[in-house]
Amino acid sequence: MALTPQNTEVFMREVDEAVRHDQLITFWQRFGRWIVALVILGLVAFGGWLYWQHYSKTQSQAVSEEMDKVIVTATGGGTPDAKQLDALTNANQPGFRASALLVKAGVASKKGDTKTAVAAYKAMAADTSLDEPYRDLALIRQTALEFETLQPQQVVDRLKPLAVEGAPWFGSAGEMVAIAYMKMRKPDLAGPMFAAMAKDGSVPQSIRSRARQMAGLLGVDAVDTSVGPGQE
Numbered sequence: 001m002a003l004t005p006q007n008t009e010v011f012m013r014e015v016d017e018a019v020r021h022d023q024l025i026t027f028w029q030r031f032g033r034w035i036v037a038l039v040i041l042g043l044v045a046f047g048g049w050l051y052w053q054h055y056s057k058t059q060s061q062a063v064s065e066e067m068d069k070v071i072v073t074a075t076g077g078g079t080p081d082a083k084q085l086d087a088l089t090n091a092n093q094p095g096f097r098a099s100a101l102l103v104k105a106g107v108a109s110k111k112g113d114t115k116t117a118v119a120a121y122k123a124m125a126a127d128t129s130l131d132e133p134y135r136d137l138a139l140i141r142q143t144a145l146e147f148e149t150l151q152p153q154q155v156v157d158r159l160k161p162l163a164v165e166g167a168p169w170f171g172s173a174g175e176m177v178a179i180a181y182m183k184m185r186k187p188d189l190a191g192p193m194f195a196a197m198a199k200d201g202s203v204p205q206s207i208r209s210r211a212r213q214m215a216g217l218l219g220v221d222a223v224d225t226s227v228g229p230g231q232e
Contacts, residue, residue, distance in 0.1 A: 098124070098134035105138070109145060118145050136162055140172050152180035165196050171203035175211065191220035198222035 105120035124130060124138035143150070143158055155176055162173035174197045181190035197203050197211035199222065215222035 094130055098130045102134070102138065102141075105141070109141075114145055118142055121145070133168060136169055136173075140169055140176075143176060144172075147176060152183040155180040156184075163193065165200055166202070170200060171197055171207040171211075174203075175207055178211070178214070187218050191215055191218035194218065195220045195222040 101120060101124050105117045105124070108114075108120065109117035121138040121142035125135050125142060127135065139158060140162065143155060147155065159173040159177050162169045163177040164170060167173070174193055178190045178193040178197070181187070181193070191214075194211040194215035198208050198215055200208070203211070212222045
């Protein structure tokens with residue numbers, strides 16, 4: 001019996017579906033295990049990533065708490081636990097590690113062990129894995145401890161890049177550079193630097209007061225005209 005056009009269309013559709021079904025079965029038989037394995041691996045990897053995120057956060061919080069204890073002890077005039085401090089200096093987080101190294105060097109300096117403190121600050125200043133503000137602070141503290149034994153030009157060479165208006169450590173670095181200029185008998189360089197520190201609102205008030213006095217002694221105007229009387 002001849003097929004009508006409608007029957008032919010239905011027949012072809014059924015054949016097409018059968019072919020596709022056979023192709024799907026063949027494909028699944030050949031690659032099904034690999035697909036399942038990939039899905040499982042993907043889920044395991046995602047689960048591992050979630051666990052690592054949780055673990056890292058938990059570890060970071062734990063280290064932060066330990067760092068807080070060390071800082072509170074040090075700023076309170078006490079001596080942090082040596083083992084605890086050593087552990088923090090090996091922390092994976094650069095910020096915590098740098099803070100711990102600064103505290104450790106500070107403790108050595110407080111005990112009068114200047115040699116150890118200087119060596120620690122020097123190592124920090126040269127450690128490019130630490131952020132620049134920490135390295136700069138270490139260099140400043142190293143120079144402060146060595147100041148009396150250094151030639152004035154050495155102080156200038158070390159700290160002049162940091163003794164710039166608006167720089168984070170302008171006050172600390174600028175004061176030592178300005179004093180070095182005075183030792184070199186260069187009041188024409190020391191005076192303006194003292195005046196600049198006195199007028200810089202970001203410089204700590206104690207340094208600004210000293211700088212204003214020194215600028216006055218050197219005959220340099222250190223009055224900040226942008227600040228009205230009683231507003232400083």
